[in-house]
Amino acid sequence: MQTHKNILTQPIIDMQNVCIRYGVEPDVLSNINLTLEKGSFHFLTGKSGAGKTSLLSMMYLALKPSKGTVNVFGANIGYAGREEMAMMRRKIGVVFQDFRLLEHLSAYDNVAVPLRVRGMGENEIKKRVKELLTWVELDKSMDKICSTLSGGEKQRVAIARAVINRPEILLADEPTGNVDDDIAFKLMKLFVELNKLGTTVVIATHSTDIIARYNYPQIHLENKELKIIPALRRVRNVE
Amino acid sequence: MLNKLLHKHHSELPLKEDKANLFLEISTAISVFLFSIALAAYFMISTVIKTWNSNIIDGLTVQIMPSQQTISTDEEALRVGKVVHFFEGLDGVKKVVPVNEEKIKRLMAPWLGVNADIDALPIAKLIDVRLYDGKNFDFEKTADNLKEIAPYASIDNHGIWLKQLVKSATSLKTLSIFVLTMVLVASVFSIMYAVSTSLKVHQNIIEILHIMGATDAYIAKQYAKRGFIVGLMASFIGMFFSMLCLRVISHLSSGLETGLIGSARLDGLHWFLLLCLPFGVAVLSMLTSYLSVKHTLKEMM
Ligand SMILES: Nc1ncnc2c1ncn2[C@@H]1O[C@H](COP(=O)(O)OP(=O)(O)OP(=O)(O)O)[C@@H](O)[C@H]1O
Ligand SMILES: [Mg+2]
Numbered sequence: 001m002q003t004h005k006n007i008l009t010q011p012i013i014d015m016q017n018v019c020i021r022y023g024v025e026p027d028v029l030s031n032i033n034l035t036l037e038k039g040s041f042h043f044l045t046g047k048s049g050a051g052k053t054s055l056l057s058m059m060y061l062a063l064k065p066s067k068g069t070v071n072v073f074g075a076n077i078g079y080a081g082r083e084e085m086a087m088m089r090r091k092i093g094v095v096f097q098d099f100r101l102l103e104h105l106s107a108y109d110n111v112a113v114p115l116r117v118r119g120m121g122e123n124e125i126k127k128r129v130k131e132l133l134t135w136v137e138l139d140k141s142m143d144k145i146c147s148t149l150s151g152g153e154k155q156r157v158a159i160a161r162a163v164i165n166r167p168e169i170l171l172a173d174e175p176t177g178n179v180d181d182d183i184a185f186k187l188m189k190l191f192v193e194l195n196k197l198g199t200t201v202v203i204a205t206h207s208t209d210i211i212a213r214y215n216y217p218q219i220h221l222e223n224k225e226l227k228i229i230p231a232l233r234r235v236r237n238v239e
Numbered sequence: 240m241l242n243k244l245l246h247k248h249h250s251e252l253p254l255k256e257d258k259a260n261l262f263l264e265i266s267t268a269i270s271v272f273l274f275s276i277a278l279a280a281y282f283m284i285s286t287v288i289k290t291w292n293s294n295i296i297d298g299l300t301v302q303i304m305p306s307q308q309t310i311s312t313d314e315e316a317l318r319v320g321k322v323v324h325f326f327e328g329l330d331g332v333k334k335v336v337p338v339n340e341e342k343i344k345r346l347m348a349p350w351l352g353v354n355a356d357i358d359a360l361p362i363a364k365l366i367d368v369r370l371y372d373g374k375n376f377d378f379e380k381t382a383d384n385l386k387e388i389a390p391y392a393s394i395d396n397h398g399i400w401l402k403q404l405v406k407s408a409t410s411l412k413t414l415s416i417f418v419l420t421m422v423l424v425a426s427v428f429s430i431m432y433a434v435s436t437s438l439k440v441h442q443n444i445i446e447i448l449h450i451m452g453a454t455d456a457y458i459a460k461q462y463a464k465r466g467f468i469v470g471l472m473a474s475f476i477g478m479f480f481s482m483l484c485l486r487v488i489s490h491l492s493s494g495l496e497t498g499l500i501g502s503a504r505l506d507g508l509h510w511f512l513l514l515c516l517p518f519g520v521a522v523l524s525m526l527t528s529y530l531s532v533k534h535t536l537k538e539m540m
Contacts, residue, residue: 062449082536082537086449087452089450089451090452091452094450100447102251109249109251117448117453117454161451
């Protein structure tokens with residue numbers, strides 16, 4: 001085990017002078033500096049098109065910065081090898097805005113993917129997946145093919161898939177957009193619980209309701225820039 | 240059983256429904272068909288060459304035909320002596336022995352009958368020439384040279400045309416190796432093509448798997464499994480038709496089963512190797528799929 005001090009002080013995600021650009025288009029984000037401590041919880045906000053999804057995809061290692069350095073788990077993702085990237089990704093849970101489920105597979109098989117890619121035995125997988133799907137109230141739809149599920153059901157499958165591995169980093173892009181309020185708060189409770197167990201959480205959301213209800217700092221994107229709105233000030237502003 | 244093997248490990252990629260599968264099955268079946276025919280041809284030709292080569296003995300016989308006009312015994316002895324001398328001066332000749340007349344008569348007796356007056360018959364003189372190495376002895380040149388100094392002598396030319404047959408059979412053998420190689424290269428390329436097409440089709444799923452922490456090897460294994468199964472099934476189809484073809488050929492040629500062609504047979508080992516072919520192809524298809532997926536993924540993302 002690492003020493004406790006190290007875990008607490010080392011940033012789990014660190015971005016220095018990062019630019020994101022697609023092809024020859026102008027920068028989506030310019031000169032971003034962001035340091036996330038291990039065990040932190042942030043909301044990610046900004047207007048549609050502000051670059052929330054782009055920033056998250058850099059954190060889950062699907063996008064490399066066009067400029068600047070990004071360190072995740074202390075490793076520069078610009079220099080990480082393919083094998084190393086795969087090992088890092090196993091410690092990151094992702095909920096995509098558009099779910100990105102494997103539509104031809106059942107809810108069960110989708111949630112099992114992160115466990116299967118690390119070679120876990122089927123018995124252990126069965127136990128964990130059933131438990132989690134029951135918790136998100138999908139035990140009845142476990143064997144349904146994903147393309148036949150409703151939007152809210154898909155979202156819960158996507159969230160189950162993201163947390164099944166007990167990830168060190170959880171990145172969720174609009175995770176409560178398609179579910180009823182009570183389920184939305186239940187899912188938020190799940191994220192909060194995971195955070196208490198040490199998971200670093202970033203949740204992109206438009207929901208002022210959710211932001212107001214939880215006292216967490218906010219990463220706000222506007223005009224290609226990034227601004228951290230601390231928790232307390234924000235709460236005061238809301239009031 | 241194959242299905243069980245496929246489903247034992249969960250494949251996230253719906254490779255079973257790939258459109259490329261049919262292309263791959265057909266092209267592999269054709270490749271296996273051609274490959275097994277060429278391989279059977281190779282085996283048969285090898286056997287034939289072996290038989291023929293063992294028929295080229297380390298020796299030859301020179302015949303001196305009895306002359307039309309009566310010639311003196313001295314003249315006759317001179318003729319024999321000239322031939323003996325010619326061979327004694329040649330490289331690669333171990334021993335030159337004129338076969339004595341008594342022996343010839345004894346050899347001929349069974350054909351002529353006991354009552355025949357052998358002495359009255361004009362009998363060819365035979366000279367037995369022993370060689371160190373019949374396979375590398377140039378029968379043709381020797382025959383030509385001999386004709387110049389002793390036109391009345393002739394070499395029993397069994398070895399000459401047998402050697403020519405061996406020569407052309409050897410080039411057939413080379414041709415079959417060439418065909419085998421071409422078929423092999425073609426099928427490796429079609430597997431690589433099918434794999435890269437499939438990777439593009441499933442790019443979205445592959446990206447998701449990568450983000451979930453799948454290694455390239457994890458994805459490549461799913462292709463390897465599919466490659467093995469497709470390879471095995473296609474090989475059995477290809478083998479079925481090539482075996483049918485070989486049966487028909489051997490049936491048609493059974494009328495020709497005389498000495499030379501008759502030795503063009505497949506023995507037990509050859510059949511065994513041919514029947515191993517589907518598994519060899521399945522393994523090849525598996526490895527090719529695996530390696531080309533790993534290679535392509537490295538370039539992709
Ligand atoms: N793959 C891509 N190729 C080209 N441009 C892209 C791509 N993805 C995003 N963009 C552009 O980058 C900008 C930021 O997009 P992004 O999806 O990050 O915004 P967002 O904040 O997530 O928006 P939303 O709230 O609507 O999800 C947009 O202008 C978008 O057009
Ligand atoms: Mg977005």
